[in-house]
Amino acid sequence: MTLEADPLEHERASWKPSPGLAVAVPDPVRDPELPPHRARITDKDPAAMTRAVRTVYTLFYISVAASIWAIVAYFLFPIEDGSLVSIRNNNLFIGLGIGLALLAIGLGAIHWSKAIMSDKEFVEPRHATRGRDTTRAAAVKAFADANEESGFGRRVLVRNSMIAAVVASIAPGIVLFRGLAPFSSEALPLAGDPVALLSHTMWKEGTRLAHDPEGTPIRAADVTLGSAVHVIPEDLTELGHTEGYLEEKAKAIVLLMRLLPEDLNETPERADWSYDGIVAYSKVCTHVGCPVALYEQQTHHLLCPCHQSQFDVTNGAAVIFGPAARPLPQLPITVDAEGYLVARSDFTEPVGPSFWERH
């Protein structure tokens, strides 16, 4: 076939075979055409059409009824003070009404369009995506003209210095983002130093261990064998919520357990970190920071519920299962003159999950 006389030349241009082919291919993919029209039952059988029509307007009437029901339910099932059942009924019946109303509108509209409306297929012809060669050439020429007239390609120094200026103008904005993070101040000397914040907790030498949440101190004699006590520093309750109560509590929580002294395998360096079988470990998991408090009294295992890390309390809370990388930090404790449990010092390592500066 001749290419010049082809009226649809630009349509077929994208797949045009190169002159090297021996066989001229008119259409590489045969047009599958539309599938044969399949008559619907509503077109073939007038009774079916009547049924469909009836279904659709019934659905719309149901929708009206459901909307009215939702209004009636609002008055029939008021929320009464102090009654959870009334809340439940109110929500349930109003919700059912509104839900059914909207669902019925949708179902009716779709059934109408599928079964009743005309389903004749028709074809909308579209032109090929590839533009004419003349158009393409004109576009290329426009870019070339612009380049030449502006001198962007030719004047290297002008162009590069402009790029440098634009990039440099963004740089102060990026640096100023530091201002969004907290700064240290007199009142909060560590606020601007996240590494220091993560590395230290409220515990100090002599801080009494106290019950969570009341803050009452704990006597060693009150912790009997098999106990698991949830502990906060005694001075935590003096902090208000705007003074960092939750932030400090999140680092300082400790689980206190009592085991038989012969069950504890302590290293010589940590021999005085426990008191007569009473040990204190940080409750913040070293994996992602969930509180590890599922203590199994007979197996002496601590389970973290989030990702199932398990720690063996008899062996310095070493990790025996799960994704945690490090044992739980141990709080060194002793007893003061009145018999209350006190911390010997802060934790000797940061509590909780790993971070970059932690080695």
Added chain:
Amino acid sequence: MARETKPRAHGRRSPWAAAALIGIGLLLTGGAYAGASAAMAATGETQVRSALTAEDGEKLFQANCATCHGLDLQGTEAGPSLYGVGELAVEFQVSTGRMPLQAQAPQAPQKPVQFTEDQIRAIGAYVQETAPGPSYPSEEILDGGGDVARGAELFRINCAMCHNVAGAGGALTEGKYAPALDQTSALHMYAAMVTGPQNMPVFNDMTLTAEDKRDIISALLFQQEAVSPGGFSLGSLGPVSEGLFIWIFGIGVLIAVTVWITAKSN
């Protein structure tokens, strides 16, 4: 021949005969078992109530418990010593059916109770008199009239990590679990806190005062009666059960509706 008969492919026996035989066999066996267990349960209740003494308790103990716990409560390789557990522990363990222990396993599960109320009291009296320990609480602690809000806060701090925030129970390691608390009686709640059964830690009266325990029990009793204001609680298990429900039913229905919308009408 008046009528042509087809040659039978399976002999004179109907193909349903095998199924019918198995069905009848199952019915007979099941019925016999059900009748026998009903008879056994019935005999338990028709016993005459009599006050049992600690001596009767000692005999019951030696017959049922001493194999694992030793004749003098000293313990064996199979079971720990019962010195100092007190009658409250006996009440909890035997009254919930956990003891006599089903098998040496990570968990001592709750199962049907094997002794009557009087027998349990008798065994408890014997254990208490041999080696005293925690005893029954005053009625006030179990009355459910404490501060429910405070009790719920204490529950969240001390108990919810194992028992779930709504007391629906939770998994521990290696096949152990903390059971659900929706059927637990106030006495058993108190007993479990004080005695620390199996792997549950001990919450003595210095860790959780009597008032604290009363508040926690009140909160749990309230939770047992509580109506969920939000509809299906799905076991109060949180994201797992709710996620399963939505992914299977919710998204399933959505996909089905989507397919229906785009399908051609009949």
